[in-house]
Amino acid sequence: MDTRRITGQTKIMLLMADPVSHVVGTEAITAFMRAAGHDFVCVPVHVGARDLATAIQALRGFRNCVGSGVTIPHKIPVVPLLDELTPRARMIGSVNYVRRDADGKLTGDNVDGSGFVRGAMEAGIQPAGLRVLLLGAGGAGRSLAFALAEAGVAELVVSNRDHAKAVALVETVSAAYPGASVRTGEADATGFDMVVNATSLGMIGKDDGDPVDFATLSADMIVADIVMKPERTRLLQAAQAKGCRLLFGRQMMDGQLALARAFLGL
Ligand SMILES: NC(=O)c1ccc[n+]([C@@H]2O[C@H](COP(=O)([O-])OP(=O)(O)OC[C@H]3O[C@@H](n4cnc5c(N)ncnc54)[C@H](OP(=O)(O)O)[C@@H]3O)[C@@H](O)[C@H]2O)c1
Numbered sequence: 001m002d003t004r005r006i007t008g009q010t011k012i013m014l015l016m017a018d019p020v021s022h023v024v025g026t027e028a029i030t031a032f033m034r035a036a037g038h039d040f041v042c043v044p045v046h047v048g049a050r051d052l053a054t055a056i057q058a059l060r061g062f063r064n065c066v067g068s069g070v071t072i073p074h075k076i077p078v079v080p081l082l083d084e085l086t087p088r089a090r091m092i093g094s095v096n097y098v099r100r101d102a103d104g105k106l107t108g109d110n111v112d113g114s115g116f117v118r119g120a121m122e123a124g125i126q127p128a129g130l131r132v133l134l135l136g137a138g139g140a141g142r143s144l145a146f147a148l149a150e151a152g153v154a155e156l157v158v159s160n161r162d163h164a165k166a167v168a169l170v171e172t173v174s175a176a177y178p179g180a181s182v183r184t185g186e187a188d189a190t191g192f193d194m195v196v197n198a199t200s201l202g203m204i205g206k207d208d209g210d211p212v213d214f215a216t217l218s219a220d221m222i223v224a225d226i227v228m229k230p231e232r233t234r235l236l237q238a239a240q241a242k243g244c245r246l247l248f249g250r251q252m253m254d255g256q257l258a259l260a261r262a263f264l265g266l
Pocket residue numbers: 072112135136137138139140141160161162163165198199200201203208209226227228248249250252253256
């Protein structure tokens with residue numbers, strides 16, 4: 001297949017975002033699907049909050065579209081606009097992939113957290129049995145909390161600037177996984193096996209602090225940062241200097257792609 005060509009045969013996936021300039025996933029998605037043999041392209045589209053419903057309605061009529069990725073700020077607002085949700089997306093309460101069936105029916109899934117777990121496992125890390133400190137209870141943090149509980153971590157502690165959001169997340173994860181040990185806590189890594197930054201701190205342009213006190217990191221820990229730009233965040237640099245095992249945002253992204261491919265029916 002000539003990967004430079006986009007024709008009427010090409011399967012199109014949109015990626016709706018606002019702003020759109022920060023989007024880095026479209027090339028990785030396109031490369032992944034093409035490597036799997038699909039005549040496929042993923043295209044970023046700049047959709048403002050006001051136009052989301054119109055864009056989703058239009059997607060129903062775009063017959064050569066397999067669906068759309070959905071990112072900031074649309075992951076939650078898109079939920080009521082869809083026909084169906086996977087059980088995982090319903091539980092998490094947000095969507096990052098929408099599948100368009102041949103009849104225009106739209107189904108939402110959320111593979112953020114499962115992608116993280118898959119990426120970790122592909123790197124040889126089994127989350128089951130680990131004591132995990134999760135920093136962040138935003139959109140991605142929520143998805144990670146459910147996926148880590150599902151993966152069987154020994155303990156999950158959620159720390160978030162807005163404490164009420166951490167409390168609410170812990171309550172919903174505990175309700176969904178009654179056997180899991182889940183609680184809120186401080187951004188202090190002491191005693192954990194794995195520390196995961198799911199805040200946006202460390203992103204290029206987000207210089208307003210660090211997600212955890214680096215002095216509390218130690219060499220026996222796995223330190224993961226889901227931020228993708230820069231690839232090696234301040235947290236990962238500090239963790240590397242301590243001799244920790246590292247997991248990069250890109251590994252979570254790659255973990256999501258195989259899940260997205262299956263969900264989109266490709
Ligand atoms: N690698 C991947 O595949 C992947 C996938 C999805 C997202 N991401 C990345 O993950 C990051 C978070 O995305 P998201 O969708 O979860 O964003 P979000 O819903 O806006 O959540 C942002 C999170 O960061 C926290 N935060 C923001 N500014 C802070 C500050 N100054 N001090 C302390 N905490 C702060 C927020 O805390 P509050 O609740 O207190 O505001 C919240 O927990 C972004 O960098 C995104 O690019 C990566």
